[in-house]
Amino acid sequence: MLIDNPRGGYRFLTGISPFSSGVVASEGHEVVHATLSAHRPWREGFELIDAHLADVGRGRPALCAIELRCPVPYSMPGFIEFNAGYVELIRSWDLYVGDHNPLARTNVAPAEDPPSEPVLHAFSYTVEAPVGASTTFVVSGAGEIPEATLDDNEIIRRGETGPEAMREKAGHVVATMGSRLAAMGADWDQVTTTDVYTVFMHEGLLEDAVIGQMGPATRHGLRWYRSRPPVHDLDFEMDVRGIRSEIAV
Template identity: 40%
Template sequence: MSTPIDFTAGNYRYVPSVFQYSAGAEALPGFHVERVMFRKPVPLRQGFERIAAHIQAAGRPLTAFCACELRSPAPFDDAGFKAFNEIYVGTLSQWGIYDAATKANPVARSNVCPEIGGPPEPSFHAFSFVAAGDAAGPQFVISGSGEAREGAGSYAERIVRLNETTPDAMREKAVFVLGQMEKRMGAFGHGWDATTAVQAYTVHDLHSYMAEEIVSRGAARAGLTWHFNRPPVIGLDYEMDCRSVAVERAL
């Protein structure tokens, strides 16, 4: 896992990953993270407008935007996912966050697809930004990860137990994803004991491995929020993200 890089314009640091998101973001000393959830999904363009208004009303620059949670109508194929991501980072570039030249993106992100009652177009479910003021405990947001190994090649070539959803296969997928969460938190020097919330996204049963693989390692210390959603790319079956934030509110 890469060493965190300071994004001083936003008062946070991040773990580099791919062009569409970082592996995670953490507030710098003297700052904390605030998470805002929309009561109903807000379409991407309108969502960016509402996020900008909220951040600026809080007296913060748009570069303080550090994480978001998206909802899409259905999983993308590889080409569709790349096309969507290019549209998404366009706004981040306008805000002075995404560097098109280097493809550096400090913003953490999750993007999942509700199996029932999802939005008709890609939308925001929640976002996080960095605000001034120290807060007790670590302040970070870790990006969502599905069971795809990092590296070159298509998603199908990198997915753990592709097209398998037996209890044994789902356990292996979950263990891989839990490991990814631990690596990403570990890059900031944190672990499960620092989290204030952990979320799982799958439409498959997770009870057969929940106690041994999730609860036993401390990943459910603050409970586990299970969303009946699919990961954003066809072939993925299990995703997680986690965070440690001082303030959460709903709009």
């Protein structure tokens, strides 16, 4: 379900308690994507976000998406425990819309040079834009598990990482991206960035399971991060966005 967040200048696709499934700028607004020049511990990163939003004349409600990096994948209980602290901070910023956390999120564990603690990698926020400007959006990261569940027993082909299993996992994830885009009123032809996170990059995996479903978005290519999803036994994750403004902070 797509819910309006008028304080933030965007609408969001409902997800689970720690994050929404994606955000799309409301009319008269656009989403700006900001990547940190150096990672910050995630709570310190929120202080940076607060200062940046003040500098650009936007309040906290304009924050619409967060990208985190963690040292290693969590157990499912450990992931739920981390999310509890994250949700507490989001609530302290008064960002919830009713019972819903509106912020999109990606959280992955780099295989090379991992951080020693959870860190902020990037964030997105809304600014005012001319009425009629092209749609901008961020779709949250998703792994090979059914929507709206944190039950690791539901992981597709759990414990399997061979070529056939990875194609099935990747196919499920790219289909999730497509269904989220459609629910947000967007399509692959509006996607400007496609990110893939896995350490099991078998020959032909992207060609067989991902690229064929991206359609016009292939003109922008895709970025592979040799990283693991944030939960043990998840092996493939993606996120996508359609953005006009990318900055470094």
